[in-house]
Amino acid sequence: MTRCAGARITVLDENFIDILLPSSPRVRRYNMDQHFSSRYGELLAENGLCFLVETFTEGGDRTGILFDAGLTAPVVLHNARHLGVDLSEVDAVVLSHGHPDHFGGITGVLEAIGHPTPVLAHPDAFDPRMIVKPHTTLPMINIGLTRAGIQGAGGHLVEARDPVPLGPGLLTSGEMKTSAEFEFEAPAGRLCVHADGRVEADEINDHQVLGIDVEGHGLVVIDPCGHRGVISSVEHMRALTGTETLYGVLGGFHTGHPGISANRIGSTAKALAAYEPKLVAPMHCSGFPLKKAVAELIPDAFEIVTAGTVLTVGEVPPDTRTWR
Structure with a gap:
């Protein structure tokens, strides 16, 4: 697979903002200067994820996709506007x-x-799914995701169980399996109703990650919610791309939920450190214990990524977007 020359990742939706974090050569932040300026204004945060992922060839050709769409459109659109992101330039979601x-x-x-x-x-993303708890049932938590709704809004559905290449160095994982022993998770209380009417434990087989293979730097993996385990996701993408070097991994690692063991958190941090990555950014559902463990083990790689963060890897053209 052809690699890209560089990548730029803009976080349009995330669980929180922090206007005190400084920028660095690899991270541009929407911080206090913009937050309190009448020209710009504050960003919004919510319990969701949305990434604008742009990859570039040596010749300057660009591919721009949205990875996930956040919890609500108003937050994504508000942040895109303030960050100077033109959503009309998105090639795919x-x-x-x-x-x-x-x-x-x-x-x-x-x-x-x-x-x-x-x-x-x-x-399988469209199969009705529910969460059953001792005191209540949350029926059809994906009721807002319909094929008709996507098509009615201008989307053309591409339903795929296998990996899909999106551009040079950019591809989806396709359906994955958990391979790291400590990442196996019992789906207690999660149910899925399949198209043929069967009701089974919801293994979240639809969960996919994104891989970006950057020439001279290595693989960047965006794992949005860690349902297969972030280490299993990294291993899957290394095998899929044939790229051994892990430059970085970011997203929600699913280690912040109640009941996640200290063993899984510690094992995840140690396994991430063993890759000797340049960047590790636990976000969204990762939880404080894992962030702390990663920060202590590999402080130079650890990064706090919030709404409004812009990450760059490799050769990218100057970012002409102005905060507005």
Whole structure:
């Protein structure tokens, strides 16, 4: 697979903002200067994820995709406007899985893009799913994700279980398996109703990650929610791309939920450190214990990534977007 010359990742939606974090050569931040300026204004945060991922060839050709659509469209659109992101330049949208903190803004985002747009998703993302708790049942948590809704907003569905190449060095993982022993998770209380009417434990088979293979730097993996385990996701993408070097990994690693053991958190941090990456950014559902463990083990690689963060890897053209 052809690698890209560089990549730029802009975080349009994340769980929190922090205006006190400084910028660095690899990270541009929307900070206090913009937050308190009447010309710009504050960003918004919510329990969701949305990334604008841009890859560039040596000749300057660009591919721009949205990875996930946040929890709500108003937050994504507000932040895109303040960050100077023109959503009409998006080539495609990839939905990682059928959970509302990742697909919730899809129809509003597609309408804002304003042109027919491929939307890649695993077909199981549309199966009704629920969470059963001792005191209540949360029925059909993905009720807002429908094929008709996506198509009505201008999306052209591409339903795929296998990896899909999106541009030089850029591809989806396709369906994955958990391979690291400490990452196996019992789906207690999660149920899925399949198209044939069967009701089974929801293994979240639709969960996918994104890989970016950058020439001279290595592999960047965006794992939005860690349902297969972030180490298993990295191993899957290393095998898929044939690239051994892990430059970095970011996203939600699913280690912040109640009941996640200290063993899994510690094992995850140690396994990440063993790759000797340049960047590790636990976000969203990763939880403080894992952030702390990564920060202590590999402080030079650890990065706090919030809404408004712009990460660059490799050779990218100057960012002409102005905060507005």
